[in-house]
Amino acid sequence: MRTNSLRPTLWAAWLISCVVVDALAQGQGWADLPLESIRVPLIQQLEQAKFDAPSHAELDDHQQAAASAISQLEQRLRNEEHGEGWQDYLRLESLRSRLLTSGPAITWTEVDVTRLRLDLDKARERLIRNHPGVETASLVRLRDALHALSLALRLKHDKAVSHRFERVRNDMLERLQSKDVGLVQQRREIVRAASWLDEFGQAQEAVSLLRPYCAHPNVVVRLTAGAIEAVTKNEVRKTEPINRSSDGRRITGEALVTGNVWMAPAAPLRDAHLQVVFDGSVRSTLDGKQDPVSFRMVGDTDLRVRQPILMRPEQFLLQAVETQSRTRVHSERIAVGVDGVVGRIIRRLAVREMQDERSTTEAELDKGTRDRFVASFREDVADQINKNHARFEDGILLPLARMDLQSRTLGFESDGDSLQLAMLVNGGFGLGASGNPNLPSASTADIQIAIHETSFNRVAQRFLAGEIITDLASLARKVGTSLPEGLEESALNQFEVRFADFQPITATFEGGQMRFTCRADAYRVGSVQLVGMNIIIAYQITAEDGNLRFALADKPRVVAPESGRSGRFYVQKNILSRRLQAELPVHRAFPGFQLEDLGQELGELQFVHAACDDGWLQVSMKGDR
């Protein structure tokens, strides 16, 4: 069996589709949220919720934890090859001295707190990079400790946070008590507000009431059976020598294995997600000799082997192999080394004996062939599956962990027609979707991707809150990607945005449109400085002629921030909106593309379906193979 036949490019396909996810941005989402059943307790919990600021003792604990995370890391780095480089990169020494010289929290002045927070945030930012090593436990521990301390400092000293808490809570209460609570938009805002509470560790009882309903995966990638088969299917043709003795007979010969091997989603209700299937036959040619008789027998074994695989994020497990086989034996030649009558008698006896033994021989050959095949098959599959798990880790899990976007839940599902990976991408905080995407039938596509608006919101909150972005390229760098060609030098690069701390960008996927609301405290357009305003941009998304098309749904709108309009809002609003009108692309089409490596087997992937509804953006692609 050619080992590369089992080298599925599944993960390559996954990775590339995740890039597509990066580049892009109907079913059940918000409509599913059973708000009515928890509305009353939720209101009660919110009404009782008080702003929860850490005590000085708790701050001291956080400080201790951060200091100890630093010294543990330093200790570990001491013996590492690149330890010194890491120490310098993370500025551990100055961070440690800052933490040690700060004294107990109760003595901190406002200036101390500001400086400490700046240092913590800078160091933490360096721990959020897609750079190998960042995911190591001791670094992650440090990152979490710095995050916890920085958050505690904000809660304790930043008045804006406690004010925001009041606003968020009151806004939630108002929506919950309003008679429009059933509207999707209200539910959406309630979950957004709860995500903020979750991020800042506030009103946790209320958040935990919502969590069971809104912590569903918000990124789903589905590969259909057809696509998996196309990518992994391989013809097998292989010979193996046979050399054994049976009942004193020496048997030599060879086994010729022919057939196909491929992967397929496992049928539901089985304890597996994926299966590697072999369907083919083995022709065993056996030459035996028992003086004076020598013979050649040919056995044809029809063989179907399924190797089910249970996929867990931490490991891919091989389950028990299922086999089906049937062997038929016929003798091709019997020769007797004695001439004459005696020879003829011996030959007849031999033929009869072999006929008498045929069923035993067939059973033995069947079992032998099957066992030998399964042993080598399992070995090959195990080897490849381990490699694939490593690719899955390197390609998906580790980058998410490094970018501090680790998924709270991540799982595989299979329904026989497709294999899907579902993740709750939120960096350990915030809520997700309240249901599953209602992807169109798998038979029409090869790869389907569904992104819930909450994943977008969390990524924006993680990377953009309070950030100053001076051009598109640096924005792209910030989220670990680069701009598509041609966009790098666009006039949009004259924009500078100082994003708001709270919900810097929120996405609403509804009615066929992706609507983004960008909140900023200040803008610079060319050389003009502008006050904080909200920008609303909506794109209609469709799949047409194999392309994914974005069409500006309406003129970009500029509205006053939720906190109210400043004196110069009306004077400046039109400057911003006219500049956006002039410079935002009205249409943009992403053409189909070809995957690399074995993904080429799918041919050129065309966009066959795109929808945007109830919180989900869905894109289906099909290869033209």
Place this chain on the structure above:
Amino acid sequence: MNQRQSSWIALLTAAVLLPHSSCLSADTASIEEGITSRLPAKPIFWARTVNLAELHNVVPELPIFEFARLKELSELRVRIEEEVSGRFRKHLGIDLPALREGASGEMVVAGYATDTGSVSICLFVETESGEAAATFVAKSVRATLHNSVNSNETTEREPRQVNDDLVEVGQVYFGTWQNYAFVCSDEPIAQQLLSRFSETIAQDGLMKDLEFRQAMRRLDDPSQHVIDWYLDPIALGVAFEAPVLAAIAFFDLDAEPAVPFAKRHGLPGIRSIVGRTFIEDQSKDLITRAFVHCPAPRQEALAMFDFPPGDVTFPRSVDESASIAGVMHWNLAAILDHGANFYDDLFDAPGAFEGTLDDLRSALDVDLTGDLFPYLGPRAVIARQHHDPLNAAVTTVSIELKDAEQQQVDIAGKVSALLMEDTGAKQIPLSRSSECFWRVALRAGETSVAFRDAGVAVARGRLWISTHASALFEKLGREPSRSLGEADVATQWRSKLENEFSRNAFAAGLVQLDRDIRSTYTAVQQAGVVGLRGASGIYAWALTLLSTEVGEDPLPPGTLPPFEKVEALLSHLGLLASVSDEGWELYARVYLPAEASP
């Protein structure tokens, strides 16, 4: 034009005005006899001081420089001189001691556009002889090299002999012509100058530049010149934008070779700005006359500034205690009519102005062009005075309302509608319903609030805007005390500007420096510049900026002499702006207040 270049200009001006004790004397030469006649046409700017050495004798006699010469300030003076000298050496390649020693006659500075569109600055210093010029150049080259050694620059600087007449050190080009030494920041320009100098008769030079000649002809005061200057603001604007254009061209090869500045609607109608600062022989007052040449009919943006001439005396509402007072006539209808294109161009956002007017109409029910601006009178009055309870300088602008008796209620309503949902504004209820009063935040930049508690009011037939709401509230609540117009300072001011009133004045102003800086001065005298932290106002802002730049308090407590000692040296400034078919003229006279003059 970059920041470095603009700071050169500032430093050149400072150098000309810097007091020192050199006592050289030379005959005053006419402009035709000097280096200007050999310069190329179309300068971006040009400035000339007729006799540098003589200037050094006359300028220090001005009261303001007497102040600078106070012995308490000697240490600061030395520091400033060191700083200025250092910058001259570093950026211009000029050694100030060499300049003082060597200069004998005129000094000219001119800026020309380089091949890349930015500005090259050229400085010409007249000396006694060709030898003196060569000595000056040698000293300057040495100073530049010395400077680069001291500042530990990584790139090694070696003087490079470009040709027989030109030496380069660190991209500064030194040369001589007859008894002139010159320094230039661009090689092609320096070469061009040299080739012009070698011609026997200058062709098509600056003196044949029609605009320049006409501009010079306007400067006809015979008194002691301090400095004459000429500026092509459009060329300067283009030069400012040159780096931006270069960047656009670099990134976008298909882009039209557009000149953004040219889009500024109508502004290129400004031909030139010319000015002369001189000391009046008899009074020893320092006078500056500046003229913006912009012939009528003025179009588009420039038509906005077609201010109607009118009465520029101070109205009764200006309190006698005002340290700054100004009156200006404007035409709001014309500003609105012609402002749209200009506004849209400036922000590169076509339709933005009209959009704003539409938004105000639809969202706030205020039609600026129909409801509000037509009722704002043609005269705006600005006054600034110290408010003792607040211990702050309060600036107030007031605009008379047309048809006030009928319209005030309506206008108060419109102003309220504009401010109603502004998060930075809060209405203060008044007993009279025909009036309104709002506390607002006036911003300086996009983030910093200059005046948190500013005030806007419609009352007593005027629209009022003040930096301090409480002071405005107080002012509106009481009868005006004696007005500035009736005070002696105004009489002196009027007599000082009398000859100019005959022109078509549209704006006038009086700045009483002695009053205006008193509180800031006293604060600095007692607590240093650090004492101004958190204070608002132009002086506090400028001084704080300076101390940030220096990195320490430039005026620690006790450095300045007591205010009483310097009060008599602080001048008044009278300003008058007038308009004619040829353009706008600004007249400024610095004089000592009557009681202090000898």
